[in-house]
Amino acid sequence: MSLLVIGSVAFDALETPFGKREKIIGGAGTFISLSAANFVQPVNLVSVVGGDFLKSDIAMMQGKGINTDGLQIKENEKSFFWSGRYFNDMNSRETLVTELNVLGDFDPIIPESYQDCQYLMLGNLAPQVQRQVIERLHNRPKLVVMDTMNFWMDIALEELIQTIGMVDVLSINDEEARQLSKEYSLVKAAKKIMAMGPKYLIIKKGEHGALLFHGEEVFFAPALPLEEVFDPTGAGDTFAGGFIGYLASTDDISFENMKRAVIHGSAMASFCVEQFGTERLVDLQPDEVVQRVLEFVKLVNFQPQRLS
C-alpha cells in the first residue's frame, strides 16, 4: 500500500572514532525513505532542500524507488545542515552545528498524487509541520507513525502533545519517553504516553533494542550485537523506515505483524550503523535484508518447551 514519508533531507558532517565525513547526504526523511524502499515502492517523499543539494543524490534516491515529486528545491537557499561528533562509546554525541536554512519556514506541500496514501510516516520535524501534513490529507491514512525528539519537548511541548494526540504510533527513545512522561520506569512512561493518544508506542533504546507497547501488551526486539558500530547517525530513522515500510508492504496492522515490523526495523538499523551515513543503505541488497532478519530470529526465538 502507498506510503508517504515526511522528514528532513539534508547535509550531515560527521566525526566518529572511525573517521569523518564532510557534507554527506543525511536527514530523517532520507534515512526513513531509503530504509522503507526495501519493502515498498514508491516511497512518496515530502521534504525540502536548497539549490546546493546535489542532483546526483536526488537521482540516487529516485533510483532506490523514492518518488521525489514532493521534494521542494529552493534554488536560492541552502539545505539543512547538521554536524556532530560521537564519543568513544558511541552512545553520546555533541552537536557542533545546526543550520536550519530551508527547514526554517518549511511549508509541507502534498502533491495531489500522494493524496491516496494509506501509510504516513512523520519523521522528526517541528510538530506543527507534522500536524499540517495530517490536516492536508483529504482522508486520514490507515496508520500514522510519528517520530520526534527531546528538542521539541524543550521548545514546543504544547504543539508536540497536540500532534502526538493525532497519531497511531509514536516512536521515541528511552530518555525522551522519560522526559515526556516524567516517569523513570519505561512501563509507567508507556502508559502515560499512550494516554496522550497513540495506541502504540515504540521506545528505542539504541544498542539495547526497542520496546513496542500496546494496551497491556509489550514486545521487545534487541539490537543485533555487532563487532563495531561505525556511525549511529540515522539509526533511529532507519528503524522507523523499516517498521512502516514493512507494515505498508504487508498492509497488516495487527499487533502480531507490528512485532515483525519492529524486527524488520531493527534489522535495517543494524545495517545503517555499519558504515557512515547512508553508505550501507545505498549499497544494500534485498537478500541481505532477508538474511539479517533470519539472524534476529536466531538471536531471540527459542522453543519454550523441550522436545523429549
Add this chain to the structure above:
Amino acid sequence: MSLLVIGSVAFDALETPFGKREKIIGGAGTFISLSAANFVQPVNLVSVVGGDFLKSDIAMMQGKGINTDGLQIKENEKSFFWSGRYFNDMNSRETLVTELNVLGDFDPIIPESYQDCQYLMLGNLAPQVQRQVIERLHNRPKLVVMDTMNFWMDIALEELIQTIGMVDVLSINDEEARQLSKEYSLVKAAKKIMAMGPKYLIIKKGEHGALLFHGEEVFFAPALPLEEVFDPTGAGDTFAGGFIGYLASTDDISFENMKRAVIHGSAMASFCVEQFGTERLVDLQPDEVVQRVLEFVKLVNFQPQRLS
C-alpha cells in the same frame, strides 16, 4: 541431576529509593540456591557463616530444598556483611561497608555426600577458592558455571584467569566483560574471553537483558520490563541460580536448552528485584515461575512469517 553451589551466605544492609533493610539474609550463595531450588532439589550448598547467623534463616533455606550439610558455622566469628545504597536510577550503587569476617579465610570443605554432583555453580568468591572446589571434586562435573566480578579483576587477575580457564560457562556483566577483555564491543569481548577457556559466555546487562555466546552463535534474552525495580541486590546471582537450576533439572546442556536456561534465569531475576533481598524468592510459588516464563515467551517470540 545433582547440583553443588558455592557462594557467600551473608548479612546485607540495603538502602534503595523505596526504603531500607538492616541486616537481612543475603550473599551470592543464598540467592543462587534459593533460585535454583525452584528447579532442582536438593541444592547442595557449600558456604560459611558466623555464630551470629540466624538459625531461622538456615531453617528457611532447608525448608526451600537447600542441603546445608556443607554450610560451615564458625560459632566464634561473624558472618560476611555487606552494606550498600542504590541511587535513583537503580543502575548505580555505592558500597558502604564490606566486612569479610568468616569469608576471609574460607576453606571450602566438600561433604562426601556432595561428591557425585553433575552440575557445579561457582558463585562470586575469591577465584582461588572457586578453583579449590573444582580440584576437590573426585570427578569433574558435567558442567561448571562460574560467576565473578570486577573486584577480582582488580586484585587477583592472574588467579582469576587461571580459574576461568577451568570452567565451561562464565557469567559476568557488560562492564566486567569490557574490563576483562579490554574490548568495548561485547562481540569482540566475547571472543577474547571464550579464548581464555569457557565454551560459553553469559554477559549480563542488568535491565537491558543478557547475552549468551557460544562459538559463532549468540542468543539474547531481555529483562522483563517492570513497573518498579525495588532492589536489584542479588539479581545477577538469582539469574545464575535459575540458569544452572534449569539445566540441572533437565540434564541437557545443548545450546537450545541453554537458551531456555537463560530465559528461566531472567525470569527468576525479574522476581528478585520486585522486593528487598530474598523476600520475593522466599515467597515464590511454582505456578508463578511458569507464568513468568510465559511472559518472556510473549515478550520476545514472534512468527517470522505472516500466515496468509
